[in-house]
Amino acid sequence: MRCHADTDTVDFVIVGTGAGGGTLAARLAEQGFSVVALDAGPFFRPLLDFASDETAQNQLFWTDKRVSSGTNPIKMGGNNSGKAVGGSTVHFAMVSLRFRPEWFKSRSILGYGADWPLDWAEMWHYYSMAEQALAIAGPIHYPWGPKRPRYPYRAHELNAAAKLLARGCEALGYRWSETPLATVSAPRGKSPPCVYRGFCRFGCSTNAKQSALTVWIPRALKAGAEIRDLAMAGRIDVDHQGCATGVHYVREGQWRFQNARNVIVCGYAIETPRLLLNSETACFPDGLANSSGLVGRYLMTQANQAAWGRMEDEVRWYKGPPSLALTEHWNYEDRGKDFFGGYCWMGQGPLPIEWVSVQTSARGLWGPALRTEMMDYNHQIGVKMVGEMLPNEDNRVTLDDDTDQYGLPIPRITYEWSENDKRLINHALNQMTMSLAAIGATRIFPQDDDTNHLAGTARMGFNRETSVVNSDCRSWDIPNLWICDGSVFPTTGGVNPALTIQALALRTADRIKHLAARREL
Amino acid sequence: MTKDADNRSAAPPISGGAIPEASNIARAPSRPATDRVYERSAHDLHAAAGLIALSVLLDSAVEHYRGSYHNKAMFTPLVTATITLTATAHGLRAPAGLGHAGRRGIFVLAVATGAVGTGFHVYDILAKPGGISWQNLFYAAPLGAPSALIVSGLAGFLAEHIRATPPDESARVFGHSVSRSAALGSALALVGTSAEAALLHFRGAFQNPAMFFPVTLPPVAAGLLGFAGLRPAVGAYPVTQACLTATAAIGLAGTGFHAYGVARAMGGWRNWHQNLLDGPPIPTPPSFAALALAGRAALRLLAHDASRAGHTPARAVPP
Numbered sequence: 148m149r150c151h152a153d154t155d156t157v158d159f160v161i162v163g164t165g166a167g168g169g170t171l172a173a174r175l176a177e178q179g180f181s182v183v184a185l186d187a188g189p190f191f192r193p194l195l196d197f198a199s200d201e202t203a204q205n206q207l208f209w210t211d212k213r214v215s216s217g218t219n220p221i222k223m224g225g226n227n228s229g230k231a232v233g234g235s236t237v238h239f240a241m242v243s244l245r246f247r248p249e250w251f252k253s254r255s256i257l258g259y260g261a262d263w264p265l266d267w268a269e270m271w272h273y274y275s276m277a278e279q280a281l282a283i284a285g286p287i288h289y290p291w292g293p294k295r296p297r298y299p300y301r302a303h304e305l306n307a308a309a310k311l312l313a314r315g316c317e318a319l320g321y322r323w324s325e326t327p328l329a330t331v332s333a334p335r336g337k338s339p340p341c342v343y344r345g346f347c348r349f350g351c352s353t354n355a356k357q358s359a360l361t362v363w364i365p366r367a368l369k370a371g372a373e374i375r376d377l378a379m380a381g382r383i384d385v386d387h388q389g390c391a392t393g394v395h396y397v398r399e400g401q402w403r404f405q406n407a408r409n410v411i412v413c414g415y416a417i418e419t420p421r422l423l424l425n426s427e428t429a430c431f432p433d434g435l436a437n438s439s440g441l442v443g444r445y446l447m448t449q450a451n452q453a454a455w456g457r458m459e460d461e462v463r464w465y466k467g468p469p470s471l472a473l474t475e476h477w478n479y480e481d482r483g484k485d486f487f488g489g490y491c492w493m494g495q496g497p498l499p500i501e502w503v504s505v506q507t508s509a510r511g512l513w514g515p516a517l518r519t520e521m522m523d524y525n526h527q528i529g530v531k532m533v534g535e536m537l538p539n540e541d542n543r544v545t546l547d548d549d550t551d552q553y554g555l556p557i558p559r560i561t562y563e564w565s566e567n568d569k570r571l572i573n574h575a576l577n578q579m580t581m582s583l584a585a586i587g588a589t590r591i592f593p594q595d596d597d598t599n600h601l602a603g604t605a606r607m608g609f610n611r612e613t614s615v616v617n618s619d620c621r622s623w624d625i626p627n628l629w630i631c632d633g634s635v636f637p638t639t640g641g642v643n644p645a646l647t648i649q650a651l652a653l654r655t656a657d658r659i660k661h662l663a664a665r666r667e668l
Numbered sequence: 669m670t671k672d673a674d675n676r677s678a679a680p681p682i683s684g685g686a687i688p689e690a691s692n693i694a695r696a697p698s699r700p701a702t703d704r705v706y707e708r709s710a711h712d713l714h715a716a717a718g719l720i721a722l723s724v725l726l727d728s729a730v731e732h733y734r735g736s737y738h739n740k741a742m743f744t745p746l747v748t749a750t751i752t753l754t755a756t757a758h759g760l761r762a763p764a765g766l767g768h769a770g771r772r773g774i775f776v777l778a779v780a781t782g783a784v785g786t787g788f789h790v791y792d793i794l795a796k797p798g799g800i801s802w803q804n805l806f807y808a809a810p811l812g813a814p815s816a817l818i819v820s821g822l823a824g825f826l827a828e829h830i831r832a833t834p835p836d837e838s839a840r841v842f843g844h845s846v847s848r849s850a851a852l853g854s855a856l857a858l859v860g861t862s863a864e865a866a867l868l869h870f871r872g873a874f875q876n877p878a879m880f881f882p883v884t885l886p887p888v889a890a891g892l893l894g895f896a897g898l899r900p901a902v903g904a905y906p907v908t909q910a911c912l913t914a915t916a917a918i919g920l921a922g923t924g925f926h927a928y929g930v931a932r933a934m935g936g937w938r939n940w941h942q943n944l945l946d947g948p949p950i951p952t953p954p955s956f957a958a959l960a961l962a963g964r965a966a967l968r969l970l971a972h973d974a975s976r977a978g979h980t981p982a983r984a985v986p987p
Contacts, residue, residue, distance in 0.1 A: 287802045300873045304807040305797075313797035325803060333872040339934040342946070353934045 165234015168413030169359030174656030233360025285327030315582030450534030456588030718756030778821030785814025851897030922953025
């Protein structure tokens with residue numbers, strides 16, 4: 148690995164190496180820029196470091212001190228954060244879906260949320276690039292949305308849970324599909340094909356998963372980028388002309404400063420606004436890039452409710468990736484809804500400890516009742532939604548008075564579901580329950596409290612008054628400060644965000660190349 | 669029959685293969701030459717039938733083990749393939765006539781088992797959600813696999829027919845010439861095998877460029893072979909024969925490639941007990957070699973037809 152001294156002024160210092168930062172590190176280094184990418188987490192070697200143990204693999208999640216408040220506080224952890232080189236893609240469920248094209252203009256076309264300053268057709272191009280880079284294993288024909296090129300790898304074999312989802316959809320008259328997944332179904336380079344171990348959300352120990360850690364980071368290293376792990380960024384410095392000069396970070400107990408011509412923040416929806424707010428100066432008393440006052444605002448999560456039941460036959464839902472099949476019916480169907488937004492649902496395969504926590508939290512089971520219920524593990528079936536929650540200014544990230552192990556003020560996360568969110572969740576719970584009943588599942592119960600992916604808090608937009616960054620992910624206030632991760636999403640859609648973040652990062656890298664050529668960096 | 673066998677053993681050995689010497693041009697081939705062509709062709713067809721049966725035996729043993737033999741009928745191809753394999757081995761070595769009827773019955777049984785197996789596999793596909801869909805064509809019971817038993821049975825059946833034909837008669841099966849039947853049958857089987865390789869290599873996203881070999885060259889060889897079977901016979905088929913030889917080479921090399929595929933799975937050959945099940949099937953590529961062998965037998969019969977008709981002497985055809 149090529150290494151830089153802190154005193155070197157590199158072209159780009161990138162904070163975070165997940166879906167946004169990892170992609171950018173690779174693409175910018177490949178374009179010839181000097182790049183140092185910082186990550187607060189360790190640089191794991193999956194073959195050596197990953198155990199087949201749910202508890203041990205909590206090492207992948209960002210579990211630092213945070214305050215979560217509001218009417219519906221968000222549970223932080225495995226569903227929405229990662230602390231590792233590769234970010235949360237190291238333990239993401241590999242679901243790689245495109246936005247519905249109309250969502251890029253959901254305010255103008257669908258009447259809710261906000262428009263993106265991007266054209267869906269251009270994003271379609273970058274989605275294709277991302278899918279090729281990640282060797283997505285997907286169906287030959289995807290049933291929803293405009294035509295897309297063939298996925299580079301074929302879809303995986305469906306497990307019993309996915310087949311039951313398909314039967315449920317067929318009973319309701321909805322289309323279903325194999326889920327496009329970022330895990331290979333045939334060998335690719337150093338990746339062997341998926342062995343259907345089922346630990347995808349706790350770290351893939353075979354490297355079949357095509358995460359930032361296995362795809363973008365090796366490309367970045369090959370192209371000369373430096374990946375500095377266990378380096379927690381605490382503050383971005385800005386000079387008198389209002390330009391960023393580098394990043395203060397703590398590594399091995401020492402505060403250091405990396406000089407850079409450009410800073411890109413890719414810390415996701417909590418850590419990105421936290422870093423910007425923690426970097427306030429006399430010139431920027433409300434934090435960097437915050438003249439609009441919108442840094443930290445419009446935080447969104449996605450509804451992740453589920454319906455669970457029991458089948459007479461064994462299902463063994465833990466085999467293979469958890470979300471092998473899905474239906475996007477209610478993402479593309481607008482009739483018959485009493486809410487804005489959309490949702491999809493996918494097959495599920497929670498591992499035993501996760502399943503215990505569902506039983507204890509959603510049903511309040513304990514003692515002998517819990518034990519009896521767990522004996523049915525191999526017969527359980529379930530579907531889980533990924534639902535769009537609407538952006539709301541008051542759902543936000545601010546700084547708390549308390550500090551963390553680095554001495555940095557911790558984030559306070561405030562969240563409340565809107566009436567629209569609740570209507571969407573009720574609709575989905577109803578539909579998912581019907582789909583389970585239709586295939587003869589018994590003892591069906593809803594899990595109505597879960598959420599997952601995050602978005603918002605540094606939204607992109609058309610002008611500096613109503614947004615933090617422009618369509619190039621460049622901050623309106625500080626020309627050499629960029630933000631590229633899920634926090635720039637103006638709306639979050641009803642699909643997992645990882646592929647959209649990577650497509651956005653690919654576009655941003657191309658825009659940076661273009662701007663550099665015109666000497667507009 | 670016994671008389672034929674006696675003739676065979678009494679016939680003087682002919683050097684330079686079954687094709688008449690240059691001095692014999694314009695003269696109809698002698699009885700021993702016919703005898704020899706029939707014997708070699710029957711031998712090769714038996715060998716082809718045996719190789720395919722062996723492939724079916726090993727492949728269905730592995731694949732049905734993978735399916736936990738959850739239906740008792742899944743043992744059937746193992747039993748039938750073993751019997752067929754034994755019959756071909758016997759046919760290769762036994763004097764003509766001995767056990768002919770029994771072997772013929774076994775080959776008919778192989779064809780029937782293949783047909784019933786195809787029915788089972790179609791049912792398996794249709795019973796799954798999505799019915800006839802890429803997902804089920806890729807991962808449900810493979811549509812083309814049981815027909816390998818049909819091909820094995822037919823090749824064995826033809827071999828028996830040829831061996832039972834007196835040298836002074838044209839070998840015919842169900843009223844059609846054996847040479848044409850063998851050529852067209854082998855061509856069709858090659859196309860089918862290639863189609864199955866295409867489906868499964870498409871499932872593997874043609875991730876290794878070598879995966880294109882079995883879906884490109886064998887169809888060309890099959891086309892030439894089918895063409896030869898439909899046209900009036902000529903004395904030699906050098907291009908077709910070369911393509912069939914290359915097809916056989918691909919089949920044998922395929923085993924090596926599939927072994928490499930097993931090595932590329934998680935744990936490689938150290939983890940053979942899982943990767944043999946989930947990796948590319950090692951016993952299947954030699955089917956191409958078997959069909960190429962059958963195809964070459966068909967060419968030999970066609971060339972013999974031409975020389976016996978006396979129109980086109982074997983050695984007179986330019987390469």
